[in-house]
Each structure stands twice: as C-alpha cells, then as structure tokens.
Amino acid sequence: MTIAQNQAALGASALPTAAERFGILERPDLTFTPEIARETADLYERVKAFIPAFEWPVYAPYVHAINRLKKERGAVILAHNYQTPDIFHCVADIVGDSLQLARDATTVDAEIIVQCGVHFMAETSKLLNPDKTVLIPDAKAGCSLSESITGADVRLLKERYPGVPVVTYVNTSADVKAETDICCTSSNVLAVVESLDSDTVLCIPDEYLAMNVAKQTKKKILTWKGHCEVHERFTAAELLAYKEADPTIEIIGHPECHPDVIAVCDFAGSTSGMINYVKDKRPARVLLVTECSMASNIQAEIKGVDFIKPCNLCPHMKRITLPKILDSLLYMTQEVLVDPAIAGRARLAVERMVNLKQ
Numbered sequence: 554m555t556i557a558q559n560q561a562a563l564g565a566s567a568l569p570t571a572a573e574r575f576g577i578l579e580r581p582d583l584t585f586t587p588e589i590a591r592e593t594a595d596l597y598e599r600v601k602a603f604i605p606a607f608e609w610p611v612y613a614p615y616v617h618a619i620n621r622l623k624k625e626r627g628a629v630i631l632a633h634n635y636q637t638p639d640i641f642h643c644v645a646d647i648v649g650d651s652l653q654l655a656r657d658a659t660t661v662d663a664e665i666i667v668q669c670g671v672h673f674m675a676e677t678s679k680l681l682n683p684d685k686t687v688l689i690p691d692a693k694a695g696c697s698l699s700e701s702i703t704g705a706d707v708r709l710l711k712e713r714y715p716g717v718p719v720v721t722y723v724n725t726s727a728d729v730k731a732e733t734d735i736c737c738t739s740s741n742v743l744a745v746v747e748s749l750d751s752d753t754v755l756c757i758p759d760e761y762l763a764m765n766v767a768k769q770t771k772k773k774i775l776t777w778k779g780h781c782e783v784h785e786r787f788t789a790a791e792l793l794a795y796k797e798a799d800p801t802i803e804i805i806g807h808p809e810c811h812p813d814v815i816a817v818c819d820f821a822g823s824t825s826g827m828i829n830y831v832k833d834k835r836p837a838r839v840l841l842v843t844e845c846s847m848a849s850n851i852q853a854e855i856k857g858v859d860f861i862k863p864c865n866l867c868p869h870m871k872r873i874t875l876p877k878i879l880d881s882l883l884y885m886t887q888e889v890l891v892d893p894a895i896a897g898r899a900r901l902a903v904e905r906m907v908n909l910k911q
C-alpha cells in the first residue's frame with residue numbers, strides 16, 4: 554500500500570476531517586502589491602542570492618499569505634534543512650535536522666503543525682503529538698529508505714535474530730517503528746547503539762549508516778539493504794577529484810553516504826552537525842556531500858565561505874512548495890494519521906530515542 558492509499562484508508566473513518574474540524578478559508582488574492590513588497594522586503598534580503606528580483610513578485614504573495622494564515626490558524630511550520638530557501642528562510646518557524654524536528658515537535662504549543670519535509674517526519678510529529686493536527690503539504694513526499702522496508706520484513710528479521718535489539722532509523726514508516734526497540738537519527742545513532750545492553754545490534758534499514766557506525770563501535774552491527782537515493786550517488790573518486798583540483802577544500806559528508814565516501818571526508822555528521830561544523834570552523838571553501846538545498850540555506854546565513862555544491866536534489870523533499878503549503882493552511886490538507894493499532898508501539902520507539910541522554 555502506498556503512503557497515499559494508507560492515509561486515505563485511515564481517513565475513511567467516521568471521524569471528522571481536519572477541514573471539518575477547523576473549516577476551510579477563502580483563497581487570498583495573490584497579486585504582488587506595493588504593500589506586500591514592503592512587508593516582505595526583509596525576507597527577500599535573506600534569499601536574494603537564490604531568487605532573482607524579477608521572480609520575487611511570484612514568491613512574495615505566497616510568503617505573505619502563508620505567514621498571515623499561520624497566525625490566523627494558530628499553526629507552526631516545521632521545516633527540514635533540505636527545504637528550499639524560500640521555505641527555510643521565509644515561512645518556517647522551526648528548522649533543523651530530523652532529531653531536532655522530532656524534539657521540537659514535543660515542545661510546540663500550536664494546535665496545528667505543518668511539516669515541510671517528508672512523510673516519515675510528519676508521521677513522527679504526529680506520533681509525538683497524537684492530539685495535535687499534523688499536516689503535510691504533499692503526502693506523496695516519501696523517502697527511498699522508508700520505502701525499502703516494511704513491518705513484516707522487521708518481524709522476519711526478529712525471527713531470524715531472536716533477542717537481538719532492533720535500532721530503526723527514523724526514516725521509516727510507523728509500521729516499521731512499531732516493530733522496533735528504539736529509533737535513531739544520523740546525529741545519535743552511535744549513542745543509541747551504545748546504549749543497548751547487547752553485543753549485537755540490528756541497525757536498519759540504511760546499510761551505509763550501519764556500516765559507518767560499525768566503524769565506531771565494538772558491537773556487531775547487522776543491517777538491511779536500504780539506501781538513500783540522494784547520498785548513494787556520491788563517489789569517493791568524484792570527491793577526490795575536487796580535492797586534487799583544490800587541496801584546501803574541506804569536504805563534509807552525511808553518514809547516509811557509502812563508507813568509502815565518508816573515508817575521504819574531513820567531517821561527517823547529520824545535516825545540523827554539518828551546518829554547525831561550517832558555522833564553527835568557517836572553512837574558506839567547503840563541499841557539502843548532501844542534498845544541495847542545504848548549502849543554499851546556510852550560504853544565506855554565513856558570509857565568507859565559498860560553497861561547492863554538487864547538486865543532488867531529493868525529489869521527495871522538493872515536492873513541498875509554497876503553493877502547496879498555502880493550500881494546506883487554507884483547506885487543512887493533507888492530514889497525517891497513524892493507525893491506532895500501531896501508534897502506541899511506534900511512539901514508544903521514538904520517545905526512547907528523544908529521551909535518551911547523550
């Protein structure tokens with residue numbers, strides 16, 4: 554069953570939909586007026602390196618309407634570091650890596666969360682906030698890792714390796730999380746693995762993340778053959794060619810890359826780990842081995858760093874756009890629901906991760 558089919562099946566219950574609970578609003582006029590130009594001028598300053606001035610009249614009415622509607626609805630926008638600069642800098646309230654977004658989702662007061670990221674992130678927010686309304690502007694925003702494994706696969710793994718604890722990457726469906734002892738993200742995977750009282754750990758479904766963590770622990774790591782379709786495309790040879798052209802370039806990578814790629818990186822970490830590294834070290838030239846919107850997002854904040862961007866885009870993250878965010882807030886779509894039969898167990902796995910002391 555696809556994510557959309559699953560959500561449609563869950564939504565077919567007799568419970569009122571988000572649109573019925575909150576009502577729908579009238580579509581605003583999206584003309585670029587002098588008032589909108591004035592009220593969005595400071596936001597344009599943050600993104601002007603990426604959005605040409607002649608295009609801003611198309612973006613600005615959406616930015617303006619979304620920011621107004623957020624207040625009217627009492628909604629908060631959570632955005633992943635891979636969202637495009639217009640979303641990241643102009644409409645998001647909270648930005649971060651997967652772990653930060655999961656943690657922040659537990660502290661927001663707003664009744665409505667609009668998740669600008671992929672479906673598993675919205676599902677994680679819903680698991681942690683069962684009483685809040687969680688919307689994703691496009692429910693088809695999936696993830697190759699999440700699609701690589703099902704709950705039934707995990708049950709078979711547990712039969713094959715009885716007693717071995719299961720650490721599941723947060724990039725999975727609630728169905729998979731429900732079969733899991735504890736979740737992890739790329740920023741805490743080592744701490745999570747080390748926290749378990751077992752010499753052998755199943756670390757699924759990202760094979761490369763598991764291989765990278767295996768190099769840092771004495772525990773035996775068993776894994777699965779899932780890959781991120783963005784990070785698996787980078788090769789060590791490609792990165793070494795950049796280094797050869799300019800030996801001063803610092804290369805920093807994401808642990809979803811193959812270990813051969815990580816071996817030629819000067820640093821590896823989660824998306825926020827990479828951002829903090831650039832902010833702290835201020836390398837003159839840096840190559841970010843990850844989804845390429847992230848370099849644009851930090852480039853807008855950090856001056857004096859020359860970013861090299863091999864542009865691998867995540868097609869799932871890129872499904873989220875300003876017009877779809879506006880529709881979410883107007884029509885209260887698309888609501889993220891989790892099957893009550895699995896929600897409790899999936900929530901426990903996420904909460905164990907969020908509450909883990911590091």
Ligand code: 13P
Pocket residue numbers: 634649650651652724738739740781809822823824825
């Ligand atoms: P983090 O932001 O947790 O590093 O995850 C990267 C990623 O690929 C999310 O889809």
Ligand code: SF4
Pocket residue numbers: 671695696697698699724781782783784809844867868869870
């Ligand atoms: Fe999934 Fe990779 Fe896209 Fe992240 S970047 S959402 S891991 S496909």
